[in-house]
Amino acid sequence: MKKSKYSAVKNIFIDSVDKDNFVELESATFNYQVLKESLDKPLKMILLFGKPGTGKSMLLNTLYHNLKAKKEIHYFDAPILSEKEFLKNIYEAMASQKIPQNMRVNFDGLLKYCQKLKGQREVMFLLDECQLYSEALMEKIRLLSDTRVVKFVITLHKTENEDVIAKEHFKTRIWEVIELKNANPEDLEIYIQKKLIQKGFIEVSNMINKKDIKFIHTCTKGNFRETNKFLYTIFNIYEYYDMYRPEKINSTRLSKKIIEMAAIKIGYIHD
Amino acid sequence: MINTKELEKRWYRYKTKGFLAILAILAILTTLIYGGYYILYKLDLNVDHIKESSRPKAVIAEKITEDINTSTTNNMDMEINRSGVMLAPSIPIVDLEREKLKDKKSTSTRVARTQKTRHQRVQSSKKIVEAKKSTYLTAKELSVVSGKTSIKRETKKIDLKGSHSNYMGIMKKKFNSNKNPREAVLISKAYYNAGNYKKSEEWALIANNLDKKLDESWLLFAKSKYQLGKRKEALKILVAYYRKSKSVKAKSLIEKMRTKRV
Numbered sequence: 001m002k003k004s005k006y007s008a009v010k011n012i013f014i015d016s017v018d019k020d021n022f023v024e025l026e027s028a029t030f031n032y033q034v035l036k037e038s039l040d041k042p043l044k045m046i047l048l049f050g051k052p053g054t055g056k057s058m059l060l061n062t063l064y065h066n067l068k069a070k071k072e073i074h075y076f077d078a079p080i081l082s083e084k085e086f087l088k089n090i091y092e093a094m095a096s097q098k099i100p101q102n103m104r105v106n107f108d109g110l111l112k113y114c115q116k117l118k119g120q121r122e123v124m125f126l127l128d129e130c131q132l133y134s135e136a137l138m139e140k141i142r143l144l145s146d147t148r149v150v151k152f153v154i155t156l157h158k159t160e161n162e163d164v165i166a167k168e169h170f171k172t173r174i175w176e177v178i179e180l181k182n183a184n185p186e187d188l189e190i191y192i193q194k195k196l197i198q199k200g201f202i203e204v205s206n207m208i209n210k211k212d213i214k215f216i217h218t219c220t221k222g223n224f225r226e227t228n229k230f231l232y233t234i235f236n237i238y239e240y241y242d243m244y245r246p247e248k249i250n251s252t253r254l255s256k257k258i259i260e261m262a263a264i265k266i267g268y269i270h271d
Numbered sequence: 272m273i274n275t276k277e278l279e280k281r282w283y284r285y286k287t288k289g290f291l292a293i294l295a296i297l298a299i300l301t302t303l304i305y306g307g308y309y310i311l312y313k314l315d316l317n318v319d320h321i322k323e324s325s326r327p328k329a330v331i332a333e334k335i336t337e338d339i340n341t342s343t344t345n346n347m348d349m350e351i352n353r354s355g356v357m358l359a360p361s362i363p364i365v366d367l368e369r370e371k372l373k374d375k376k377s378t379s380t381r382v383a384r385t386q387k388t389r390h391q392r393v394q395s396s397k398k399i400v401e402a403k404k405s406t407y408l409t410a411k412e413l414s415v416v417s418g419k420t421s422i423k424r425e426t427k428k429i430d431l432k433g434s435h436s437n438y439m440g441i442m443k444k445k446f447n448s449n450k451n452p453r454e455a456v457l458i459s460k461a462y463y464n465a466g467n468y469k470k471s472e473e474w475a476l477i478a479n480n481l482d483k484k485l486d487e488s489w490l491l492f493a494k495s496k497y498q499l500g501k502r503k504e505a506l507k508i509l510v511a512y513y514r515k516s517k518s519v520k521a522k523s524l525i526e527k528m529r530t531k532r533v
Binding site: 261269 | 284
């Protein structure tokens with residue numbers, strides 16, 4: 001069975017938090033630099049917030065991989081909802097030793113342990129999806145960060161409710177706030193093209209013109225996750241045509257019909 | 272892999288809907304534009320009518336007095352304007368018309384003068400009556416009072432037809448030499464009066480091409496069209512001209528054409 005080149009193209013847009021997929025956009029690079037500089041300052045907590053799909057997890061992941069060799073940094077990509085498990089993970093990361101299953105970490109003990117390390121070590125924890133943590137656990141995170149031995153970078157989704165959390169709950173504790181926003185059409189164009197070029201699909205990148213980008217941006221509102229989903233669907237349809245009805249597609253420009261078909265499939269436009 | 276056949280069907284449905292929506296929008300827009308144009312046109316004429324009728328009375332009164340004061344001179348001007356003749360006296364018909372107008376004026380002054388003398392005579396007769404209170408008036412005196420002594424004036428008849436045959440030739444020759452749009456208007460008017468509306472229309476157009484602001488050329492053109500049975504076209508032209516110029520004559524002609532009173 002013939003294999004289409006579009007199979008590989010569509011896979012580029014599979015949503016994954018992989019540092020290799022990080023696209024250096026102007027805004028992303030700027031946010032990365034701000035975050036990196038904030039980590040060098042004696043700040044207790046740094047908040048990264050933005051709507052889902054704005055690249056928060058990708059930024060944390062990239063930061064972790066770039067700094068893990070130089071700094072004592074730990075990345076919790078999935079939220080640990082149990083307090084017991086959370087404290088255990090913090091202690092294990094700091095002490096570099098495993099705790100037996102039948103034992104638990106006492107919070108006061110952990111606090112004292114941190115205080116003993118004051119001035120000797122600085123451990124950084126990158127916590128993703130913090131909107132899922134309970135208020136009590138967030139309070140413990142704050143107390144730990146007060147020791148100035150543990151530094152937290154937390155990410156929050158910016159929805160209406162979580163916006164309140166970001167403003168009220170952490171108001172006095174957050175020292176640096178970095179807001180991530182959706183991409184504008186220009187950024188989105190660079191994002192798509194860089195993704196394709198990075199994987200060697202220059203001719204596919206040349207197929208996409210400004211009009212297509214404008215349409216994609218209108219549908220996805222500049223959200224990276226949505227854009228990935230949209231492009232995946234577009235090239236998925238391309239794959240079908242390439243394999244079964246190649247006369248229907250043009251390899252010099254992206255078919256408007258296929259873009260619209262993908263938009264219908266995802267639900268951006270309705271038939 | 273995606274079921275493209277189903278997706279294609281949905282895409283065709285989407286496109287058809289989009290096409291229908293555009294058609295509907297276009298239909299609505301066309302209706303709105305035509306409706307708006309019609310309403311605006313109607314309102315425009317009505318507003319003008321209201322404006323004219325609602326002008327303050329004092330202004331109208333002032334205008335009336337002004338009109339009375341200038342009536343004698345204006346009458347003549349209006350006569351001249353109506354005929355559109357303001358040209359050199361070398362053209363026989365023009366001279367005749369002027370003479371006719373002059374005659375009219377002189378007749379009116381003569382009438383006024385006669386009335387004045389009659390009044391003076393009455394005054395003097397009154398004096399006579401006063402002087403002879405106790406006596407009857409003599410027949411001579413009575414005739415003075417009643418004005419019977421005034422001599423009957425012979426009415427002067429001007430034959431306009433005599434020079435008409437030559438008129439067109441002279442006018443056309445004159446127009447060819449100076450290309451004056453007013454000459455063209457005169458020719459058009461002469462043709463119109465003679466019932467040759469086709470020629471009248473042609474000459475009105477020539478005049479109009481030379482001077483777009485010439486009121487008479489528009490009116491004659493429209494009138495000729497009207498007489499040729501192209502009422503709608505004539506109205507269209509007049510309305511367009513009225514919108515641009517706000518000419519009172521054009522407006523009254525529009526009304527006349529609408530009520531078929533031309």
